[in-house]
Amino acid sequence: MTEAVTINPTELIAEMGRRARAAATVLALAPTATKAAALRAAAQAMRAEEATILAANGEDMARGAVNGLSGAMLDRLKLTPERIEAIAAGLEAVAGLTDPVGQEIDRAARPNGLLLTRVRVPLGVVGIIYESRPNVTADAGGLAMMAGNAAILRGGSEARGSNHAIHAALQQGLAVAGLPEDAIQLVPVSDRAAVGAMLTAAGLIDIIIPRGGKSLVARVQAEAKVPVLAHLDGIVHLYIDKAADPEMARTIALNAKMRRTGICGATETLLIDRAFADPAPILSTIADSGCELRGTDEIRAIEPRAVAATAEDWDTEYLDAILSATLVDGVDGAMAHIAAHGSHHTDAIVTDDAVTAERFLNEVDSAIVAWNASTQFADGGEFGLGAEIGIATGRLHARGPVALEGLTTYKWLVRGSGQTRA
Structure with missing residues (x-):
């Protein structure tokens, strides 16, 4: 796929971030049934476009072999009809999960009559930076959207054809359900400067999730100006x-x-x-x-x-x-x-x-x-989460397979009847 090499990465990410913020506002209020319909339609689009996806993946595999990717990396990159079906089934599984958005975590009545409740809300705009595995395009995009977030996806250059083909299916699903296509965006360039632009997009991107090797995660943690949900080595x-x-x-x-x-x-x-x-x-x-x-x-x-x-x-x-x-x-x-x-x-x-x-x-x-x-x-699907956006190894916000609940935060709702504080 030809890249628009003249695009300024900082301006590109800023524009994508603005569009994502607008889409996130819509998604935060979208009914569960609408979000689920988008995922089911995306799954059907993936099945219908299997030949296109496999052809794009074949080109990625051939280029990876020429570029000396290891056998393990090629295995992570490779798509087969069975793996495409598993990705599609994963989207459908996510569509069938309980929607965390709006769930009441707890409530308490204060002696002064105030009623306090904590409810789950989306994180907002989630940036996902990942390598090799094209299934992450579907897993991350689908999970983020179902949890009411807009996603900006930046996949590795070794999987760019596969990622674009899978992303096209996700876009079809959003269109069928009447949701903004900016809800799941794929960075269209492989320029490493685009990663740097995402890491410093404070106010446009609310959280960065890196999924890849040690060098990628180290760079994200060193350069990020927005919160990071990290997946470190799997030793x-x-x-x-x-x-x-x-x-x-x-x-x-x-x-x-x-x-x-x-x-x-x-x-x-x-x-x-x-x-x-x-x-x-x-x-x-x-x-x-x-x-x-x-x-x-x-x-x-x-x-x-x-x-x-x-x-x-x-x-x-x-x-x-x-x-x-x-x-x-x-x-x-x-x-x-x-x-x-x-x-x-x-x-x-x-x-x-x-x-x-x-x-x-x-x-x-x-x-x-x-x-x-x-x-x-150690896999979100095996844990009954439908899919995962990664496995968080830190201590804050989420730990282990990060799925729908891990892609939400919460806010306090305070209901009163005229109380004032002395």
Whole structure:
């Protein structure tokens, strides 16, 4: 797609921001049924335009291969009929969720007769900056709109054709429902200066959500003049406790790493209790699957195909068929390792000891903590949220998969009968 390279990025984002603000005013008051109708129509448009979307994605994939994108990045970029159907179904799932806008959080009657209520309201204009995965165009745009927000989307240049094709389907859905097409806008240029313009668009954009690699998130956090809802590294751990069922541990470990290696919920470090009876079947299964194991001397003594791990391995999000592994001294050793090297994203324990499991669940400080389940369940769709705009690893506003509720804030409504304050 030809870019309008003469456009000044700051002026472009300012104009998009003004249009988004006007659309957000409409969306904040739009009925739930109207917003849902837009998403369902967008889903049907995606199905109808499958061939167009796949053709655009094919061009992106070919260009990515020429430009040396890794296998994991190409997997994140790739669309198939099944993945397009999953995106469309995700939009329909979001359309069927409870609308948070206007929900009453709580109420209280004061002794002076004032009635106070807190109700959910949209954030306003949400800027989403993301890389590689074209499904984010639909997920982020659809979620933001259903929560009453206008969205300004800036996808990565590697997916520009796919993003534009998916965005066209979203625009069709908005038009069918009679909502302003400015409700979901896609930045039409790949100029990195457009990102900088979004980060400094205070008063036009209310919150920035970055979804991508460490360098992108670091830039957003360093330069942003508007609030940021950050998704940092997915340095995800799976701990096999001494009381784990061996077959369950083997099955979960394989799935947690190898189901899809390029997603943020993929396990990157395997921790095994030194008291676990037989780690060899777990390690050999992972090695047999084509995964490169990087381990300590103890791990290499158990699985000779493992290569020596370096200090950097414990702090690396591979997003590839690579897994670091080490033995630890029980749950305390596992939690100490996670505290030292984790990114507060997702961590899991496999054990039949409920007491140990509850300690792990309560003491590990991550957005998602799991017991006897694959870390690959770290996904808004799997949580019943329809889709997600990202997984927030910070502490403020929202944490874990961010979906409809996470894209709202609240305001206080005060109803009186003539009260004045002394």
